Amino acid sequence: MSGPEQSLLFDPAASSWRGLMAAWPIDAEAVGFREQLGLGTDRPIVMSGHQAGVWHPGIVAKWFACVAAGRALGAQPVWLVVDQDENDPAEIAYPVRTGAGLLERRVWRLGEPIEGVCNAMRAPIAPAVAPTPGDGSFAAGAVGVGLGRVFEAVGGRVKEETLARQFAFAAADLLALWCDAPTLVFATAIGKTDAFSRTLASMRTEAAACVRAYNAAAGAHRDAGVRLMRIDEAGGSIELPAWDLTRSIRRPVFAGDRGLNGEPAPRALLMTALVRSFGCELFIHGSGGGTENGGYDRVTDDWWSAWRGRPPRAPTVMATATRTLDLGDGAIPTPAQIERARSRAHQARHDPAIVGDEEAALAKRALLAKVAAIKQRGEDPGPVFREMQELLRAYRQRREEDLSRLEAEAERLRARADEAVIAHDRTWAFPLYPDAALKSLRDEVFAAFGV
Numbered sequence: 001m002s003g004p005e006q007s008l009l010f011d012p013a014a015s016s017w018r019g020l021m022a023a024w025p026i027d028a029e030a031v032g033f034r035e036q037l038g039l040g041t042d043r044p045i046v047m048s049g050h051q052a053g054v055w056h057p058g059i060v061a062k063w064f065a066c067v068a069a070g071r072a073l074g075a076q077p078v079w080l081v082v083d084q085d086e087n088d089p090a091e092i093a094y095p096v097r098t099g100a101g102l103l104e105r106r107v108w109r110l111g112e113p114i115e116g117v118c119n120a121m122r123a124p125i126a127p128a129v130a131p132t133p134g135d136g137s138f139a140a141g142a143v144g145v146g147l148g149r150v151f152e153a154v155g156g157r158v159k160e161e162t163l164a165r166q167f168a169f170a171a172a173d174l175l176a177l178w179c180d181a182p183t184l185v186f187a188t189a190i191g192k193t194d195a196f197s198r199t200l201a202s203m204r205t206e207a208a209a210c211v212r213a214y215n216a217a218a219g220a221h222r223d224a225g226v227r228l229m230r231i232d233e234a235g236g237s238i239e240l241p242a243w244d245l246t247r248s249i250r251r252p253v254f255a256g257d258r259g260l261n262g263e264p265a266p267r268a269l270l271m272t273a274l275v276r277s278f279g280c281e282l283f284i285h286g287s288g289g290g291t292e293n294g295g296y297d298r299v300t301d302d303w304w305s306a307w308r309g310r311p312p313r314a315p316t317v318m319a320t321a322t323r324t325l326d327l328g329d330g331a332i333p334t335p336a337q338i339e340r341a342r343s344r345a346h347q348a349r350h351d352p353a354i355v356g357d358e359e360a361a362l363a364k365r366a367l368l369a370k371v372a373a374i375k376q377r378g379e380d381p382g383p384v385f386r387e388m389q390e391l392l393r394a395y396r397q398r399r400e401e402d403l404s405r406l407e408a409e410a411e412r413l414r415a416r417a418d419e420a421v422i423a424h425d426r427t428w429a430f431p432l433y434p435d436a437a438l439k440s441l442r443d444e445v446f447a448a449f450g451v
Contacts, residue, residue, distance in 0.1 A: 049080025061321035083164030146431035207255035217302035276312030
């Protein structure tokens, strides 16, 4: 069994990021884009980002990497808040240990969800009081403290204009203990830039070519999970990678739309295409955007290359981390250990070598070779198969105690499967972790950049 899991991953290595950055200085279009977003134009920009919320340590690793890379590379660190998204930041999961001593996952709802409305169009909330552990105790010492900090941080930003801004600045406040915040910029602000307006106009004019290229790129990287745009050229209905945002709905934009009901905003791939083309010299993804073929920004690269003639100028890199809470019970297996025990118990009934019965294992291998030879001659292997089944029946009877012990161990671990998911979950909100764990993550990230 294992304790807390800790890992940090850069791809490529942090030491190589300087050599990857897009060329500097920038052209007039990039200058205008950055000025309209309130960003600096006197030095390069390293950018990362995520939806508004109080995220897990894997996202915090991107935040730390953005700040550290900015220092190391002489760049402005910028965090892009994906506020056109409908994610629910007002739901915080936390672990407790019940009165019966079992781990249990519970959820604190700071406010009520609103379906179909993006966080840039939702009002801030007055958060519900932080929960108590009820009939048990918080599963780790920092959990209760962290929930209280979230309540204070979110409540302290209740006068922000939107729910997205409330949670974005609350997260920055919570992370201020470990480092200065990057400059925050909101994705909906991209919809007000000249670069977005020009691109949307081109999309309307070249709708079929644009969307065919988009869908071809998404189809070439299906593992990325990017949904195809709807296209009906005959009927003139072609969906574009942009949103029309109102306070009651987030609706897709179509090429034939005469106008918008609300505010325009880019969808995910158009958003990263624009910020990588005009807004930064390096973009830091997590494992979802990635740098491998499965990363969704590979779709962006292929789409932009096919439609615009070249990929976005700023390359992507990856930073992510795994941190699990120390829930004080080293006996809880990992999900992988549970699966290995189940598989081992099953396989042992068919493979005598697993319980150390080499004589039976050799005999079975000899019979399998005999079956293969008989099949190759086109003869009936049935009698040899029956001989092998009899060998295994005798083996199972002879080694019943060993097989029962493996099955009992698999069942013992399986009984803790629900707890295993909780104990090895890497997605708890970062304030639920001890300060020392977050400081350690910050130090490890900063050390990778030599700052």
